[in-house]
Amino acid sequence: MTYHSSLVFSGIAPHPPIMVPEVGPEAIGQVRESTAAMAELTRRIICSGAQSIILISPHAPLEVDSFVAYQDPELYGDFSHFRAPETRFLVSLDAEMLAAIRNSARRDDYRVTGISEHDLDHGIAVPLYFLLKHGWQGRVVALGYSFLANEDHLRFGSCIRKAVDQVGRSTAFIASGDLSHRLKPHAPAGYNPGAHAFDEQVVDNLSSGAPQRIVEIDQELRAQAGECGYRSMLVAIGAGRELPLACEVLSYEAPFGVGYMVAQLTNSSTEAAYSVFDQEDAEVDLAALAREAVETFVHTGDQTSPPSDTRGLLAARAPCFVSLKTLTGDLRGCIGTIEPVKDTLAQEIIANAISAATHDPRFPPVRDEELSNLRYSVDVLLPSEPAVMHELDPLIYGVIVEDESGSRRGLLLPDIPGVESAEEQVEIAARKAGIPRGAPLKLSRFKVERFNETFNDIPDESF
Numbered sequence: 001m002t003y004h005s006s007l008v009f010s011g012i013a014p015h016p017p018i019m020v021p022e023v024g025p026e027a028i029g030q031v032r033e034s035t036a037a038m039a040e041l042t043r044r045i046i047c048s049g050a051q052s053i054i055l056i057s058p059h060a061p062l063e064v065d066s067f068v069a070y071q072d073p074e075l076y077g078d079f080s081h082f083r084a085p086e087t088r089f090l091v092s093l094d095a096e097m098l099a100a101i102r103n104s105a106r107r108d109d110y111r112v113t114g115i116s117e118h119d120l121d122h123g124i125a126v127p128l129y130f131l132l133k134h135g136w137q138g139r140v141v142a143l144g145y146s147f148l149a150n151e152d153h154l155r156f157g158s159c160i161r162k163a164v165d166q167v168g169r170s171t172a173f174i175a176s177g178d179l180s181h182r183l184k185p186h187a188p189a190g191y192n193p194g195a196h197a198f199d200e201q202v203v204d205n206l207s208s209g210a211p212q213r214i215v216e217i218d219q220e221l222r223a224q225a226g227e228c229g230y231r232s233m234l235v236a237i238g239a240g241r242e243l244p245l246a247c248e249v250l251s252y253e254a255p256f257g258v259g260y261m262v263a264q265l266t267n268s269s270t271e272a273a274y275s276v277f278d279q280e281d282a283e284v285d286l287a288a289l290a291r292e293a294v295e296t297f298v299h300t301g302d303q304t305s306p307p308s309d310t311r312g313l314l315a316a317r318a319p320c321f322v323s324l325k326t327l328t329g330d331l332r333g334c335i336g337t338i339e340p341v342k343d344t345l346a347q348e349i350i351a352n353a354i355s356a357a358t359h360d361p362r363f364p365p366v367r368d369e370e371l372s373n374l375r376y377s378v379d380v381l382l383p384s385e386p387a388v389m390h391e392l393d394p395l396i397y398g399v400i401v402e403d404e405s406g407s408r409r410g411l412l413l414p415d416i417p418g419v420e421s422a423e424e425q426v427e428i429a430a431r432k433a434g435i436p437r438g439a440p441l442k443l444s445r446f447k448v449e450r451f452n453e454t455f456n457d458i459p460d461e462s463f
Contacts, residue, residue: 007164008268009048009172010240011041012206012233014260015057015126016178021386022084028386030255037251037262038127039383042134046316048268050172051138052094053131054101054160056235057123057176058228060144066111067156068144069098070120075142077120077128089125089132094139097171100163101141108159110152112143123176134383135317135340145231153231154215157238175236177229179259187257189226198225199252199259202233206263209247211237227259240266285314287453289346290322290353290376297354298368306346313380314346321379321413321448322353324366332374333360338381338400338411349378376453379413384446392422397445401429404440408433414448 018024019031019038028035045053060068071093078088102112120128124142145153164171179199181189198221205213214233222230246267253260289307296304307314321336333356342348353376357366366374384400392399398414399422410433412425419425430441 005161005165005243006168006170007161007173007239007243007266008050008170009045010175010236010243010265011045011172012175012177012229012236012261012263012265013038013041013127013130014178014229014262015059015123015176016256016258016260017079017082017122017126018256019126019260020079020082020084020087020129022087023079023082031253031260032385033251033253034260034262035130036383036385038130039134039385040250041262041264042131042136043383044264044267045131045172046134046136046318047313048172049170049315050136051169052097052141052171053136053138053174054097054141054143054164054171055124055127055174055176056143056145056232057121058145058232059121059123060142061115061118061121062144062147063113064147066113067105067146068113068115069101070118070124070142071098071114072116072118075120075140077125079122079125079129082122087129089128091128091132091140094141094169097139097163097167097169098141100167101143101160104159104163104166105156108155110148110156110159115144127174127176137317137343143235145235150215150231150234153234154238154241157235158241160235161239161242173236173239175229175232177227177232179227179229179261180225180254181228181258182224182226183254183259184257191257192224192226194221195225197221198227199254199261203249203252203261206247206261206265207249209245211240211245211247211265236265286345286349286378286380286451287376289314289349290378291374291453293350293353294324294357294366294374294376295371298357298366298371303354304350306344306350310344310346314344314349316345317343318345318348319381320345320348320352321381322349322356323377323379324353324356324374325377326373327375332370333357333363333366335360336379336381336411338409345380378451379448380451382447382449384444387443387445389422389426389443392425392443392445394419394422394425396447398448399425399429400444400446401426401433401435402442402444403433403435404442406442408435410435415450 180195182192182195250262319337324333335355410429412429
């Protein structure tokens with residue numbers, strides 16, 4: 001029997017502000033695994049179709065016998081306490097979801113106390129920063145836990161799941177929290193030689209698909225660790241108790257003596273790496289949409305509309321490049337976006353396909369008589385991460401090259417014929433950006449999901 005729920009994804013995210021590049025630019029290289037994993041977590045949340053996100057933080061104002069919730073209609077967060085006041089955001093409260101959570105909790109004799117006119121704490125702000133940066137859009141419920149017993153936090157998680165199902169909106173749940181704070185000498189909470197055992201048990205239990213064992217961890221070991229994420233995890237485990245598990249530890253590292261873990265607990269779209277429909281259908285949908293956009297525009301001058309049943313990857317917000325090639329493999333146009341500028345990938349593909357056909361400065365606009373000789377491909381860009389030269393591989397990774405000021409930026413996709421070395425890849429991208437040879441560069445790498453049109457996908461009238 002399959003259990004259906006509107007809670008489509010749950011995961012665990014760390015919250016050290018040092019992960020935010022504007023806060024810790026000099027240290028960002030030491031938390032690269034965590035930042036890359038947060039980008040991947042966001043990608044999975046988007047692909048799950050989550051319209052709302054519920055987060056719970058250990059750093060909200062605490063109540064002894066009550067959970068708490070930020071209740072302003074617009075929730076504001078910034079990093080002014082961490083020397084980056086210009087890095088800020090505003091998100092909309094999911095008031096309907098919060099009301100449902102309060103009512104569900106009340107039925108189990110729990111209170112949810114409201115917090116007004118209070119900026120989001122960094123336990124909420126850091127995960128939200130990555131979610132928004134990598135393209136998630138929607139409404140938010142931001143919670144804090146309590147001093148109640150562990151079992152109460154598990155039961156509160158069940159209240160949250162019931163509330164989500166009552167509202168009926170696809171929702172993701174993120175438990176914010178770091179693991180041990182005592183892993184190294186000079187760690188924030190001091191050093192304890194046994195603290196690593198707590199982190200190892202949490203990571204092992206999730207890696208083996210047994211989150212219930214986290215509930216059973218020795219509480220003395222937890223105290224030795226000096227952690228701040230345990231009760232957040234309990235709420236997440238409680239929320240997912242009746243849901244199919246899809247546990248995976250995306251990253252774990254402890255460069256500063258604090259354990260940072262990014263993990264997935266449940267995911268309704270586990271069967272697809274980037275979509276809720278299968279790869280074969282995705283190739284047809286994405287490439288066919290690019291073809292339709294170009295042919296409609298060349299024939300009529302009008303822009304086609306996205307499919308009425310846009311779903312899965314096409315409904316996500318993501319950057320992409322659209323390439324046009326002749327049947328003999330010659331490039332005929334390629335235009336794309338490094339960051340998403342449209343509300344959905346479907347809209348992004350339509351706009352970029354038309355631009356590739358009509359505004360690539362290397363080629364004249366595509367003519368009607370050429371349409372039958374064209375094939376289409378769409379590269380969906382996965383979130384980028386900072387890199388250095390030896391971490392590049394032109395067959396696997398695309399590269400983004402920026403000058404020191406960030407005013408000039410160039411991109412080269414992966415697996416380009418004739419580009420055989422990272423140095424050559426960077427040189428071409430820098431030249432495209434107009435960056436002088438020898439100038440200092442900032443490098444980022446990214447992967448793509450490439451969707452190619454095959455001969456079987458091309459309409460008969462195109463031959």
